[in-house]
Amino acid sequence: MDLFEKCYAPSLVKEVKEKGIYPYFHALESRQDTEVIMEGKRRIMLGSNNYLGLTVHPAVIEAGVKAVEKYGTGCSGSRFLNGTLNLHLELEAELAKFLRKGAVTTFSTGFQSNLGIISAIAGHGDYILCDRENHASIYDGCRLSYARTYVYKHSDMEDLERLLISCEGKGGILIVTDGVFSMSGDICRLPEIVRLAKKYGARVMVDDAHGLGVLGEGGRGTASYFGLEAETDIYMGTFSKSLASLGGYMAADEEVVDYVRHASRPFIFSASITPASCATALAALRVLEDDPELPVRLGRLADHARRGLKAAGVKIIESPTPIVPIYTDDVYNTLEKSREIYDRGVYLNPVLPPACPEGGCLLRTSYMASLTEPLIDEAVGIIASVITNG
Numbered sequence: 060m061d062l063f064e065k066c067y068a069p070s071l072v073k074e075v076k077e078k079g080i081y082p083y084f085h086a087l088e089s090r091q092d093t094e095v096i097m098e099g100k101r102r103i104m105l106g107s108n109n110y111l112g113l114t115v116h117p118a119v120i121e122a123g124v125k126a127v128e129k130y131g132t133g134c135s136g137s138r139f140l141n142g143t144l145n146l147h148l149e150l151e152a153e154l155a156k157f158l159r160k161g162a163v164t165t166f167s168t169g170f171q172s173n174l175g176i177i178s179a180i181a182g183h184g185d186y187i188l189c190d191r192e193n194h195a196s197i198y199d200g201c202r203l204s205y206a207r208t209y210v211y212k213h214s215d216m217e218d219l220e221r222l223l224i225s226c227e228g229k230g231g232i233l234i235v236t237d238g239v240f241s242m243s244g245d246i247c248r249l250p251e252i253v254r255l256a257k258k259y260g261a262r263v264m265v266d267d268a269h270g271l272g273v274l275g276e277g278g279r280g281t282a283s284y285f286g287l288e289a290e291t292d293i294y295m296g297t298f299s300k301s302l303a304s305l306g307g308y309m310a311a312d313e314e315v316v317d318y319v320r321h322a323s324r325p326f327i328f329s330a331s332i333t334p335a336s337c338a339t340a341l342a343a344l345r346v347l348e349d350d351p352e353l354p355v356r357l358g359r360l361a362d363h364a365r366r367g368l369k370a371a372g373v374k375i376i377e378s379p380t381p382i383v384p385i386y387t388d389d390v391y392n393t394l395e396k397s398r399e400i401y402d403r404g405v406y407l408n409p410v411l412p413p414a415c416p417e418g419g420c421l422l423r424t425s426y427m428a429s430l431t432e433p434l435i436d437e438a439v440g441i442i443a444s445v446i447t448n449g
Contacts, residue, residue, distance in 0.1 A: 071390070080394040082409045085401070090115050093430050095406070102406040103438040105424040110381055111272050111353050112429025113303035113343045126338030134331045138320075142331035150341045154308060157344060158279060159288050161313035164320050165306055165337075167329050169268055169297030170196040172307030174203055175325035176264070176295055177235065179318070181206035184230040188222050190214065190247065192240050194266060203325075206233070213240075216251045223259040232261035238270035238281030242410050242423060244382030246274070249281060253290045264293040272301025273380060277351035298332075301347070304340035306332040357381050357428040364426055364435050371443030376421070384410065384421040385446065393420040399445045405438045422446075 075081045089096040091114040095104050113119050126146065136142035147165060155163040166172040177200030181187050185206040189197060192213045201208040209226075211218040219234070226232050234256055236247040249265065256263045267280040275283025278301065282291040293311045298304040309319060320326060332340075347353060361381040368375050374386045387393040390411055397409040400422070410421040424442070426435070 075394055078394075080391075080398045082394055082397050082401075085406070093427060093434060097406060100404065102401070102404055103434060103441075104406055105426065105438055106406045106408040107427065108269070108300040108425060109303060109427055110269075110301045110357055110425070111278075111303070111343070111347065112427040113301070113346055115429075116303070116343070116346055118346060119303055119339050119342045122338040122342035123335040126334040130334035132335070133333050136330060137327060138331045139327055144331070144334060144337065146334060146337045146341065147331060150337055150344070151308075153341065153344060155310060157348060158294060158310045160294065160310040162316040163308050163310045164316050164326070165308045165332055166326060167306060167332055169295075169299055169307035170199075171325045171329060172295050172297070172309060173197050173200040173266060175200075175323035176293065176309050176319055177201055177233070178203035178325070179323035180204075180262075180264075180293070180315075181231065181233050186226040186230055186232045188219060188226070188232065188234045188261070190236045190240075192243065193235065193237050194241060194268070197235055197237075197266060201235075206230075214245070214248050216248060216255065219252070220255055220259075223255055223261060227259050232256075232259065233264055234261050235264040236266070238265045238267040239273065239380050239382065241269050241382070242414050242421065243376050243384055244269075244378040244380045245376070246270075246281060246284070246378065246380065249285045249287055249291070253287055257290075262292045263290070264295065265291050266295045268295070268297045268300060268307075269380070269382065271296045272347055273354055273357065275354075278347050278354040298336065298340040298343075302340045302343040304343060305336045306340060353428050357426065360428065360430050360432070360435060361426045363432055364424065364439060367436060367439040368443065371439065371447060373443050373446050381426040383424045383426070385424065385442070387420050387422050387446075388418055390420055393422060396445055397422060400442055403441045403445065405441050407442070 085097050087097050091109050095102055134142040151163040166175055173196035181204040183205045187201050187206045187208045189210050191210050209222045211222055265281055270280040272278040274281055282288045296308050298306040376384045393409045408423040410423050
């Protein structure tokens with residue numbers, strides 16, 4: 060059998076391309092902002108994770124430019140060797156203070172953060188308990204570790220406890236969950252997870268990629284939202300969303316962070332975050348620190364969108380986050396609606412299996428603190444006219 064046979068075989072991708080409803084790789088020709096030029100036309104951006112709108116903030120842009128001028132374009136090495144800048148240390152120290160954790164270490168991407176943390180912390184003889192709707196990078200981190208991984212039903216605490224009972228006393232246990240689930244926008248049941256972790260001697264890791272800058276006191280994330288910062292052992296997060304840059308991080312006790320720095324292959328054998336990415340993440344963090352009302356404004360705008368969609372008869376998933384998914388059910392309906400909405404001037408994200416259950420496809424809208432109510436109303440009107448008219 061030819062290894063490339065699968066590349067030339069008929070597929071859903073080829074079929075939807077032929078139908079003109081392929082939804083991916085639309086090229087931006089402008090900044091990542093509330094309104095963008097995409098493939099030559101103005102689109103309202105409701106498909107970005109730029110939750111605080113900081114990709115175009117003057118202070119963030121200036122920080123990136125100055126970092127390139129001072130440090131050059133790249134670090135050309137791992138953090139172990141020549142790739143540690145004083146900027147990395149400054150960012151890690153300030154983020155640790157903001158998150159009220161003992162220490163932070165940074166990774167080159169958010170995906171790599173989950174690979175690096177989970178594979179270093181959990182090994183032979185250990186157990187990982189993973190929410191079914193966790194991000195793909197968590198699943199790959201579990202695979203890269205040599206721990207046994209069990210998946211519990213989404214936010215099902217009875218199923219989680221059943222697995223905890225089966226693992227108790229056999230090895231170390233890590234419960235890992237998204238804080239805010241990226242497709243549905245719902246929040247993990249962290250108080251119950253923490254209670255079960257204490258009962259069965261497990262540790263808790265929260266992927267807060269979509270929680271930082273969104274939930275909690277001043278945007279400190281999911282654990283802060285529930286008042287469980289001290290009880291949450293590890294935070295993972297990204298700089299590519301609320302902090303308007305690229306990279307990821309781990310926050311935990313200093314000893315735990317230092318262990319991961321010396322045991323994580325994705326950390327040890329990768330080049331460090333570029334100077335511009337480091338500087339822009341730090342500048343965005345400082346904007347958030349100086350303006351803790353940004354997440355509040357974000358929440359109000361997302362609520363405004365939810366009210367508008369519901370009033371127009373659009374069926375959505377309810378959550379207190381800036382992720383507002385719309386039910387579209389089957390794949391072809393989702394892709395056709397997505398294309399029509401795109402053609403009429405709104406960019407959003409179709410969610411297809413395996414990112415959702417079969418028959419449970421969605422159109423994922425997400426909101427930014429830099430949006431305005433009139434712009435949201437314009438976008439909601441377009442979405443509603445497409446969704447409710449067939």
